Amino acid sequence: MTRTTREDRPGVLARYQWRVPVRASRWSTPRAVVVVAIAALVLYLLAQGSYSLAILGSTVAIYAIVAQGLDFQYGTAGQLSVAQGGIWGMGAYLCIYVGDTLGLGFWVGALAGAAGGGLVAVLISLASGRVTGHYFVILTFAFASIANITFDNAIGFTGGPQGASVSFHPSLFGLPLDSQLAELGLSVVVFVVLAVVAYLLRSSSLGKRLFAAQQSEELAYSLGIRIRRDRMIAFLVAGVYAGVAGGLYALVLAYVTPTTFSVWAGINFVLMTMLGGVRVLLGPLIGAAFAVLFPYYANVHPPVDQVLYGVVLVVIVLLMPSGIGGGLVLAWRKVFPAGPRASVTASTGQPAGGEADGGGPPVGQERLADQIDTSPDRV
């Protein structure tokens, strides 16, 4: 039974889409570090105002960490997963259990969360076997649901629907980290480190192999790339990130309930990643900031805010596949236009000539040099 490939034709909406091909990053590592550090510093400074602002800021950083992991898994490895929410919750509960109930302290707890997250990711990866694409997402959806039910019912471990509160008193090199501000600082610093690591991974040979496998699995396989193993590593990374973020969350909020870690959390992270822009350096941060701040400032009563949320997700997917981050990249390129680049084969789905059936040139790409793009984009 043959099946026509549906994946590669530009859609009818291409004409109306705000789409920016995000090229594989050419930046040097120090430049990336500086950009992330500046953005994080901005976040830190903005969140200084009050107790609740500091918590908001920490939440943004924490969400950004999870979204960063998902961005690596979805943007680079091409595997969409809604399991991040569940793994995040697992990281939080593990950190609480190891750090508080077993009394080993926050740092060990966070480590346990990270390790647990990674382990779960590897297990799911093993369980999914040859499954990719839709089936993989459904599997992660199933995992997220199981995780949520487990959090609700494993009362000895998680405290059940009542939630679990913590009493960490961690300190870093002798400095106590009890204040909201210190925890904000910690979250931001961890985010910077993990964002840079993600960037390094993306531009490493692992990242390139994963991206290649996203373009054409058969070709990558024929070149000897071990796709299953690489994708498992990508999932592992995403899981570790989510686990670490879970530990941080437990520290910052000092009280967690299972409702936070529902399947919706996983979907939220997908929204954040897409909103910020996949494969954009600051994409996860932008997406996380939007996801946290928009409901806070929009002041709409539930459940209407959730309706708005769903609408935003639909609009983003249909009309802004490159996300807000993509739009910022576009603006950046207008201010700092890149020089002519080596011409290579046209990217999949993007007619090199600019005009053609399927839609006009992508927004802002009038120069020929820009139209010949070396890296295909698949959001």
Add this chain to the structure above:
Amino acid sequence: MFALQLLVIALTLASIYALIAVGVTVVFGLTGLVNFAHADIMTIGAYVGVLIAASSGPLFLLSLLAAAAVTAVVGAALERGLFRWTLNRPINGFIISLGLIAIIENLLSWRFGVFARTASPPITTVWHAGRITIPAQYVVVFACSVAILACYEAFIHRTPWGRAIRAASENQTVAQLMGVRTRSLNTTVFAIGSAMAGLAGVFLETVTSVSPTVGSLFIVKAFAVAMVGGLGSSRGILVGAVGLALAESYIPGNLVPEQWSPVVSFVLIAVVLLAWPRGIFRGLSGSATT
């Protein structure tokens, strides 16, 4: 015997699962779209039934027709307005369906409130066979579902339209070459699947309570059923539905604690995907190289 009593409930549930799963699987077979909002369409149908509050036979028929009509329109509108634009990249369609879950469920809870609603079923006679109680409504639901599924089978396998659907599911380009209008077929299939889900919703609200969020629970079960049968095949659904319903009824409470019952469907999905990546009967997708 208690086991037989569970069987009554299981069969009723199975018929509802099957109705929803058909919509899911036929849409996937045709367009490659995984529509996670399908069960929320069922919820819409259920609330139509709640509004009409059928207390007698003829009113029940009316609520069935109304629910089918409303959900068919909603499904067709969703296809033409939203999913049509994601045909080239079905994963986007999946993400959109996640957004749709948020939209539909929260619109419903805005209008109807968050709490579950029960409606008294139109037929309240209860039969007793030994120690088993069989509410007549359950039998009605089961019989109607079987009838609807039989009609659907006949439609798919014996009419020209059904042949067109099967052809387009196999190879869209060649079907188009043969004169099949796949675009309008997509809309039709969506409408039919949604109508069946709407009917399932009415059946559901007559036997149990519904709240705006039942969709999120049922969709995973529907997918479990569809995957056991092989996404894209409608014949395996009966097996899948009965299997899942039986597993759900007998395993929790006997093998695992009661609260873990939703886990059964999820674990079933995982097991099926692991052992038969292409579905037990016939399946699609998943890569040959990884």
